[in-house]
Amino acid sequence: MIRAVVFDVGETLVDETREYGTWADWLGVPRHTFVAVFGAVIAQGRDYRETFQEFAPGFDLYAEREQRAAVGQPETFGEEDLYPDVRPALAALRERGLWLGIAGNQTTRAGVILRRLFADDVDLIGTSDDWGAHKPDTVFFERVAAAVPHRPSEILYVGDRVDVDVLPAKAVGMSTALIRRGPWGWVEWTYPRSLSEPTVRITSLAELPSAIDALGSASALDES
Known part of the structure; x- marks a missing residue:
């Protein structure tokens, strides 16, 4: 019941499609490239956060979120x-x-x-x-x-x-x-x-x- x-x-x-795109922009990589790698990481059963490491080794997602917010580009949705x-x-x-x-x-x-x-x-x-x-x-x-x-x-x-x-x-x-x-x-x-x-x-x-x-x-x- x-x-x-x-x-x-x-x-x-x-x-979250738009948000994935803003992360690609933040990393300075083509959006379609980011999405392709993101999909491959997931298909392999890996943690999605490893996607960021492919483009920026040592990437700290929490710190980068705060940095985005500090410069007026926070993660957002509506x-x-x-x-x-x-x-x-x-x-x-x-x-x-x-x-x-x-x-x-x-x-x-x-x-x-x-x-x-x-x-x-x-x-x-x-x-x-x-x-x-x-x-x-x-x-x-x-x-x-x-x-x-x-x-x-x-x-x-x-x-x-x-x-x-x-x-x-x-x-x-x-x-x-x-x-x-x-x-x-x-x-x-x-x-x-x-x-x-x-x-x-x-x-x-x-x-x-x-x-x-x-x-x-x-x-x-x-x-x-």
Whole structure:
């Protein structure tokens, strides 16, 4: 019985294509070259941060983020970067009486942006910087579970990655939805199902309401 849905941020709600491009510009490399190397690193199962090392050995992502902010070029995103299915999906889930949250590996700065974009749409916005725990550490998901007023088994966590979203969320007892979009979503969609099967697989957030209805939603329980 699903009573709460919590969303990852990057490539689940936010299309990060523009942001990848700004990092290529910051590094002084062609955008298509950066994207090609980024994809190769992910396909090889390596940490995405190794992409930066290919162009600038010793690159410190945290320090570079702060330097970008200092010169007026902070990482940012806005309404125009949301996937088009985000707003309709949130509205449809809210109509079903579900408790909604957003929680991902994001900076404090990104948390401010998320609160500006979604303050009226969800019940929780939490970031790894807020909680001092980063996915895939199960501590992050324990913090999510503690913040949601329902049992872990009643929470559906939605993300684009098997390794960072599905597996650790399952480890704390949550149901999971894997969405196929963004670089990780496409690569990890083909991971062996015996090792990584999420509760549901979707290609759009528009599929969530019917998927949750099939699992059994809080509203279905109330009507029975």
